Amino acid sequence: MNYPEYRLFDAVSHQLKNFPKQDMLNAKEKGQWKAYATQDVADLANRLSAGLLAKGVSGNNFTPEGSDKIAIISNNRPEWIFTDLAVQQIGAILIPMYPTTSTQELEYILNESEAKYIFVSSEELLTKIQSLKSDYLKGIYTFAKIEGAAHYSELLNLASEELLQQVETTKQEIPNTHIATIIYTSGTTGTPKGVMLSHSNIISNVFFSKASFPFPDQPQTKVLSFLPLNHIFEKMVSYIYLFSGISIYYAESLETIADNLKEIKPDGFTTVPRLLEKVYEKIMAKGNELSGIKKSLFAWSVALGLKYDNRKPPGGLYSFKLNIARKLVFSKWREALGGNISFIITGGAAASEKLLRIFNAAGIPIYEGYGPTENSPVICVNRKQNNETFFGTVGPPIDGIEVKLAEDNEILVKGASVMLGYYKHPELTAEVIKDGWLHTGDIGTIIEDRFYKITDRKKELFKTSGGKYVAPQPIENKMKESKFIEQIIVLGSERKFVSALIIPSFTAVRDWMKENGIPEMSNSEMVANQKVHDLFRSVIDHHNVNFNHVEQIKKFALLPAEWSVDGGEMTPKMSLKRKVIIEKYKNNIEDIYA
Incomplete structure (x- = not known):
């Protein structure tokens, strides 16, 4: 399968030619949605490119070492895309960084990449960057107007006709084999590594994914963006949107997603399983607040949804019941997401099969996909066609690439991405x-x-002291099907048996306590309560039957606080940092094995 020899920044001229928009990029400014038309974005990106040229930034023969590096650390916003386009258009290389990255890792990235300038979104991030030592950084520009700081508009004001003409000339010279970005992958297991991705790498993934899913040209379509743009998944998908004429709206924050969905009424969005779990938990908590016939109807609908199987034509009776559930209960779920959702794509970690079934039953289509940063990133994705979606798998490989399993079942991929x-x-x-x-x-x-199914990370397989190998991820995924388990990590490397650290779903446990006449108590009191402990023992025993004797969880500890990015236990894409958790809770683990 072929793909166009575009550079990423060609998305703007492609959109101007085929479907110029009044709302290409959108964000809240002072409480109101502000739209940037395609022409606005083109002009702003060109002026920013010219300003960077005035500062001496260049592609220097378009080599990895020679091209200047420009860093960015920011929330999702139109300025992120302006900067990405502007840097690309002059052959420089963008170095995106997570706002939640530790100062130690940020300093390492800035120095290894030799970033010349950095764009930051807020005063908090400005202070964070100013505290770092860099031998190469010449200046910091902010997106927010901050007293005493250089605003990025200063670069826009440097754009002369001569420099703008130089931008147009340079654009024509940039080969699609040139590096567009270096993305530093998670440092959970050591020093971050800079993944070099060319325009061709990402463009091939854009067009292979666009054709496979598929994403036809849809100028009337809107999406909400909230996954970090510095992650390759959201960045690549953004270019699918741009090349497809789809309008992008940026959520104000993770906390405002629910409100923004209702305001924008988008056709879709990308997410990670953790956020879907939180949506589901809120829905279930509201369902538990109901009483009488409404509560019974809610429970009946959820039970019906859990039986949903897209690969088996539903019988007449099931279809009849599902239509009732969709009309009376699930329609409210759809309204909470804006009412227009036609796709949600999830990746970054394994999605619960239970969630996939119930959301799809509710008429909220969720498609799980998979791929690492090193592949730009998509390898597999479930498709919109029913026969191309299989719950519990990451779907078939996208067109245009080769995928196979090695002798040890490691997934291998070959192709332009x-x-x-x-x-x-x-x-x-x-x-x-x-x-x-x-x-x-x-x-x-x-x-x-x-259909590919991810069973574990090669490095996360562990061996018990009895010499038996255990894959923790399938055990964790099965246990998380319980409404009482919010987060879990399975342990047992070089130990006599498998154990687990568990964060309860405190809302679900409190509802259970109320139903069983147990007095209200704090999280810390709850995890120490014997009746609560007995509840979790029964939950684990219920799921243990799915595994062989060696893999079964023998003992566990309940913890009183959720793992988070801010707490350092999760990566910015919301995967667990196993080494960090094991070190942080080593006393709890020793108590389990005492």
Whole structure:
């Protein structure tokens, strides 16, 4: 399968030619939605490119080492895209960073990448960057107007006709093989690694994903964006939107997503399973507040949804019941998401099969996909066609790439979207790219010869002291099907048996306590309560039967506070940092094995 030889910034001229929009990019400013038309974005990006040229930023023959690096650390907003486009258009390389990254890692990234300038969104992030030591940083520009700081409009004001003409000339010279961005992947297991992705890498993934899912050109469609733009998934999907004429609206924050969905009424969005779980928990909590016939109807609908199977034509009676549930109960779920949702794509971690069934039953289509940063990123995704979606899998590979399993069932991928390598680390590149095949580090199986199922991370498999290998992820995913388990990490490396640290769903447990006449108590009191402990023992025993004796959780500890990005236990894409959690709760773990 072929793909166009575009550069990422060609998305703007493509949109101007085919479907110029009045609301290409949108964000709340002073409480009101402000729209940027396609022409506005083109003009702002060109002026910003010219301002960077005035500061001496260039592509310098378009080599990884020679091209200047520009860093960005910001929430999602139109200025993020302006900056991305502006940096690309002059052959420089963007270095995006998570706002929640530790100062130690930020300092490492700025120095290894030799970033010349950095764009920051807020006063808090400005202070964070100012505290770092960099041998290369020449200046900081802010998106918010902050007293004493250089606002990015200062660069816009440097744009002269001569510099704008230079921007147009430089655009024509940039090959699609040139690096568009270096994305530093999670440092959960050591030093962050800079993944070098060319325009061609990302463009191929854009057009292969666009054709596979599919995303036709849809100028009337709107999406809400809230996953961090510095993550390759949201960045790549943003360019699918731009090349498809889809309007992007940026959520004000994670806390305002529910309100923004109701305001915008988008057709879709991308997310991670953790956020879907939180939506589901809120819905269930509201359902539990109901009484009488409404509560019974809610429970009946949820039970019906859990039986939903898109791959088996529903019988007449089931379809009849489901239509009633959709009309009386599930319609309110759809309204809470704006009422127009036609797709939600989730990735970054395994989605609960239970959630996939119930949301799809409710008429809220969720499609799980998969891929690492090193592949720009998508390898597989479930499709809109029913026969191309299989709950519990990440779907078939997208068109245009090759995928296979190694002898140890590691997933390997080959194609135009595989990264150029790790910046300044050819030895690390050689470890993961062999004979053109990217070794993902993910263990999987294939169902029906085409649907891939991720069973674990190669590095997360552990061996008990009895010499038996255990894959923690399937156990964790099964346990999280319980409404009482919010988060869980399965342990047992070099130990006699498998154990777990569990964060209860405190809302669900409180409802259970109320039903059983147990007095209200704090989280700390709750996790120490024997009746609560007995409840979790029964939940674990119920799910343990799905695993062999060695894999079953023998003991566990309940913890009183949720793991979070701010707390350091989760990555910005909301995956658990196993090493951090094991170190932080080593006393609890020792108590389990005492």
